[in-house]
Ligand code: SF4
């Protein structure tokens with residue numbers, strides 16, 4: 001990413017910023033990336049109003065669908081518009097996570113509206129991570145949701161999500177080899193059952209996450225604490 005793009009994304013907004021100010025700033029910026037505001041004006045206003053509410057609390061324009069980690073460097077990636085950081089995923093979905101922005105050639109954005117509620121502590125949130133067809137059978141992909149490092153696995157028509165960190169010496173399980181429902185760590189070969197995170201080694205199971213599929217998207221369910 002160019003320094004110019006980086007600076008634009010990290011622009012701070014002054015107190016008193018309105019939804020119209022956000023629109024005026026964001027529209028030309030996302031246009032350079034091939035996006036425009038959703039065609040559903042009411043939805044756009046609702047999301048932007050939520051972003052402004054969050055800005056009052058945090059000082060930055062975070063969108064309600066993204067999970068803040070508290071780590072300023074990580075959270076800089078989800079300051080709206082976060083499109084430059086997720087170019088591949090958003091291009092595949094034809095929209096950003098929320099659907100606030102859609103690809104410029106999409107005529108009706110009504111179908112592409114996403115989550116707009118700000119996640120609350122203790123409430124599970126379905127986080128879209130890819131399209132169903134993005135992973136082939138037997139493929140594993142590393143994803144991050146907030147601070148969580150997750151290995152997303154496809155076995156047949158089913159998806160599984162488990163912690164990406166091997167309990168032996170923190171090897172990256174998403175770089176491992178999948179054999180049926182067993183994922184072998186690339187470093188020293190510990191095997192994990194992707195269905196429940198279990199391994200033969202005592203007290204070394206990894207945590208798993210529920211995965212749901214909706215509207216052609218794969219979503220990992222996480223709970224904020
Ligand atoms: S997902 Fe969309 S609305 Fe949310 S921060 Fe990114 S660009 Fe903004």
Ligand code: FES
Nearest residue numbers: 166169171185188
């Ligand atoms: S780090 Fe995974 S087996 Fe050693």
